[in-house]
Amino acid sequence: MKIIIDAFGGDNAPLEIIKGAMMAVEEYGIDVILAGNQEKILQCVKENSITLKNTEIADADGEISMSDDARSVLKEKAGSSMGVGFRLLAEGRGDAFVSAGSTGAITVGATFLAKRIKGVKRPCIASVMPSAENPILLMDCGANAECRPEFLYQFGFMGSLYMKNILKVANPRVALANNGEEETKGTSVVKEAYALMKQADYNFIGNIEGRQIPFGDADVVVADGFAGNLILKTYEGVAKVLMNGIKGVFKKNLFSKLCALGVMGGINDMKKQFDYKEYGGAVLLGVKKPVVKAHGSADARTFKNAVKQAVWFLENDLINDIEKAFSKENDE
Secondary structure (H helix, E strand, O other): OEEEEEOOOOOOOOHHHHHHHHHHHHHHOOEEEEEEOHHHHHHHHHHOOOOOOOEEEEEOOOOOOOOOOHHHHOOOOOOOHHHHHHHHHHOOOOOEEEEOOOHHHHHHHHHHHHHEOOOOOOOEEEEEEOOOOOOEEEEOOOOOOOOOHHHHHHHHHHHHHHHHHOOOOOOOEEEEEOOOOOOOOOOHHHHHHHHHHHOOOOEEEEEEOHHHHHHOOOOEEEOOHHHHHHHHHHHHHHHHHHHHHHHHHHOOOHHHHHHHHHHHHHHHHHHHHOOHHHOOEEEEEOEOOOEEEEOOOOOHHHHHHHHHHHHHHHHHOHHHHHHHHHHHHHHO
């Protein structure tokens, strides 16, 4: 299993990306290709006493910044670390691609270089998130700010397959994010999507309000990329505020610090449960090759866990299952 890595994508590249890649090599027994400026990679490795193992370097010229046009990955910056990574993926030089770079550029590269699965109208970004019960899947998290009803219907289809194959949920509950549970609530797009999803083969349970998402009332939550990204970022921010608040309470005085010793194990368990770093990033569903978008601010551990998402993809052959499912749906 060989994973292609954009060594210069993200706020903490290349150091944290390289460190995370080496952690993934050790933990998952994989090979990696680091796409990026070879001289800078080797300099970073030397300065930080990192030992490269099971690693190739694919030399690249520059990187795609957050301010660059997303389409630049196809032409103007095809020689960048991300552009080279996608080219290697398209050529079959690696089995999956992981980047912490620009979401827009990753979506464009995945769609036009990795290619869409036949029958999929729009690929989407799907992120595994914690809940009070079990992990849930939120999609779309930013690939498609505006959606047609049939896009949302297909997101639910792919999300259901992800939960069955990757997280082994037997009959995933799929819900549509909305401002009310009633079928009559929401925009015209959401109401039309509801009508389509109600007829779907997957287990559609209706609308879900934002406050119910953290309780795990659905296994798959479907939204357009604008609303989905807001839900994701708000979720992460609130979790961080709560954990900092709890930490502040126990640091107030000597007595509270002593009390903290008795509950520290439980607090650490809760922190781990709601820590986005445990999941590392989001997957692109609907393309022919596994593509993972790691968090832009990923440190080494976060990036290692993003690589884990790619490993899960390959071990469970999810793309083949999505292709078969869409082929069957197109024939009907």
